[in-house]
Amino acid sequence: MATMTYLQAISDGLRTEMRADERVFVMGEDIGAFGGAFKVTDGFIEEFGAARVMDTPLAESGIVGTAVGAAVVGLRPVCEMQFSDFISCGFDQLINVAGKMYYRQGLPVNITVRLPSGGGFSGGPFHSQNPEAWFMHSPGLKVVAPSTAQDAKGLLIAGIRDRNPVVYMEHKHLYRRVKGDVPSGSYETPFTARVARDGSDLTIYAYGAMVHTALEAAYALEDASIEVVDLRCLKPLDEAAILASVRKTSKALIVDEANRTCAAGAEVAALIAEKAFEDLDGPVTRVATPDCPIPFSPPLEQAVLPTVEKVKEAARELLEY
């Protein structure tokens, strides 16, 4: 057990799995000699060599496509997109090739695609997005989104070992802000939700950075007993855990850093409406980023992203309903 940042936990998971399994290798833009834009793979090229820590051209389609080919012949590639926003250039390879390979030809595509996502640091419209819903919508992919250092390592290892293409959403805002005890050695975090805080009056559903926003809001609203569910895995969603919580509290607030329309939270809301209708005591409520690009300007960015204040206000409204 060691205390690590979220970023160090990702590195640790990657290193642990590369040491344990020769089939695991990493590829991406500037991840070798430079150690990656965020230094996740700092020192990797020295330990594992350039053959397993591959610097690639600026061509996301090529990165994902190469990884698919390597997986088909039995390797376990981990691709890094420098920013999750750039995955749109590799979309066809991920959605149409990786996602459908097993269905069409019975060939498992054991790849993991790391997507540094999210805003909150004035990254502007091309470096702040949360594109997880694109992949949730596409059959054949799994989508995970850790919120803690421990889960960052465990979900990455589980993703590398999972025989399906796994989209791993790592939140940039958490890289150096979140610290926690991380078990040493190898372990897998299951693709299920986690109750981050126990409560009885209202449930806040969140994932990634928004788990921390939700927890802060929950602690601030001292008079109410607020449960926080960390979804952790977005595809497949942990239906049982999601429904169990709302059946207990009867009120659901969903916090989503992504743009509101068709976001992951919309799926959670639909699930609750469909399967927990008889247990509801108020409207299923969402706090999400409006359908606009993320602004560069710090005050404008704070105006669009869900904040602790906005979550508190929505929770208070729903509690009083």
Added chain:
Amino acid sequence: MSSSNTETLVEVTMPQMGVSVSEGTIVEWTKQIGDEIGYEETICLISTDKIDTDLPSPVAGRVAEILVEAGTTVDVGTVLAKIATDAPVDPAPASNENGAGVGGSAPDGRRYSPVVSRIAAEHGIDLSQVPGAGRGGRVRKQDVLAFLEAGGSAGGEPPLHIESPYRPDPEPAAAAAPTDSSTEGLSRMRRSIGRHMKRSLETAATCTTWIEVDVGRIEAARRRMGITALPILARCVIDSLREHPALNAWMEGEEYRRFDDRVNLGIAVSLGEDGLIVPVIQEAHTLAPEGLARRITELARAARSRELRPDDVADATFTITNPGQFGAIMATPIINLPQVAILDVEAVVKRAVVVTDAGGNDSIAIRPICILGLSWDHRALDGALAAQFLAAVKRRAESWD
């Protein structure tokens, strides 16, 4: 009001009260020729077998003709009466569309969330009596739970309890004290039950077999799930019936008809003094314990408020009766023909029993024990099968997880 040229005659017909029902009987006319009658006011009482219902008038007006006498049985669609009216004749008056009482709102104008409505229905709470602390006086889940906690529940509603079709004969009136007794004819329902039970005893070769079941695990599960033990036990029975479908069957004359997969489960519901009725959970095998619990609650409420439809009491393939609440521990239930078996669930009593641990060591423990009694028709099956079935129910109940 005198009759005028604008008056029209509207026919009142015998309604179709269920898909399997083709005729009905006029029990009593509550209006006579010449009486004024309001829209949806009861014009007469009709019945099919055990279900009685009020027939509402389709229009406001005056009873002009009564065509069928009380006590007569007629086909569905037969014209029973005619009402003279000058109101516009519309089979579905628009005023009914936006009235209160539709989906979640109540006659008091308040609207209730799904969870509040459900809790109220489960506990027989009149929501208009519950003070609301939510926005604009809205009743929140917490409010209805607090109301329940404070004992303010069930305005006259009996707790959900299910009673056996087996009922002792009424106490014979003491001949020596005629002033203390009263004489009255049996109700139609009592007569119907009596005929049915007597016919069963005369027709079936009824035997009863008992088994003791440790219901500790079921009790723990039901507390966890917030339901009664009956639906969990019902689920064990359904699964055991599918393992031994010979008991999930009908015996009609010489003809034996077995249902291999489908279980329509009858649950006996007491109607207090009036008697009892066995509403049926159709396709009960498709429901989990929570779903069974909900159906049992719905059907019991419908039975007590006399709102059962004929289809709600038809086609049971097996019946459970559960009179345990008074502490009786054993009964010999009477089979509900044409079914071939009925299971009686009695009171759960704590008993000192011998339990054996994994190492084979015996010790005495206090366990909640319930006796299940199965009456079965020896024409259709033999005792070994009845015992196997009970053992299957016991196995499932004692390993419930």
